[in-house]
Amino acid sequence: xxxxxxxxxxVIAIAVxxxxxxxxxxxxxxxLNFAGWLSTWWPFLLGVFLSWGLIVAFRLDGxxxxxxxxxxxxxxxxxxxxxxxxxxxxxxxxxxxxxxxxMSGLLxxxxxxxxxxxxxxxxx
Numbered sequence: 300x301x302x303x304x305x306x307x308x309x310v311i312a313i314a315v316x317x318x319x320x321x322x323x324x325x326x327x328x329x330x331l332n333f334a335g336w337l338s339t340w341w342p343f344l345l346g347v348f349l350s351w352g353l354i355v356a357f358r359l360d361g362x363x364x365x366x367x368x369x370x371x372x373x374x375x376x377x378x379x380x381x382x383x384x385x386x387x388x389x390x391x392x393x394x395x396x397x398x399x400x401x402m403s404g405l406l407x408x409x410x411x412x413x414x415x416x417x418x419x420x421x422x423x
Contacts, residue, residue, distance in 0.1 A: 304362075305411075306351050306361060309350075309361075310344065312403075312406035312410060313340065313375065313406070313407070314344075316403050316406050317339040321335050321336050321339050342379040342381075343375055343376075343403065345382065346374055346375035346376065346377065346379045347371065349374055350370055350372075350373075351371070353370055362414055363411065364411045367411075368407060368411040372403060372404045372407045375403055376399060376400045376404070379403070
């Protein structure tokens with residue numbers, strides 16, 4: 300798998316993450332619409348791009364769960380939650396931190412695990 304493909308899948312995974320978050324937490328202040336989705340997506344998307352800068356700098360295989368997937372997950376979650384904190388002037392509630400961290404991890408690590416199993420089956 301090419302690096303560009305892995306980056307695109309990470310971008311899609313975080314777009315899905317942001318959409319699921321908007322669906323689950325829509326309010327009058329943050330309705331389920333394109334602008335609300337973008338508002339939720341961009342901080343985590345910035346984290347994806349930062350993590351990919353590191354993945355490229357360290358010459359990691361971007362499609363591997365470890366270390367690239369783990370790096371992508373940690374950096375994406377930290378940057379996204381950090382920007383959320385800065386924008387809202389408060390540390391997010393612990394339940395939000397847990398859900399955002401777990402869901403982003405499932406999406407960013409999950410596709411890599413599925414791809415690995417699929418590739419192994421093809422070569423077996």
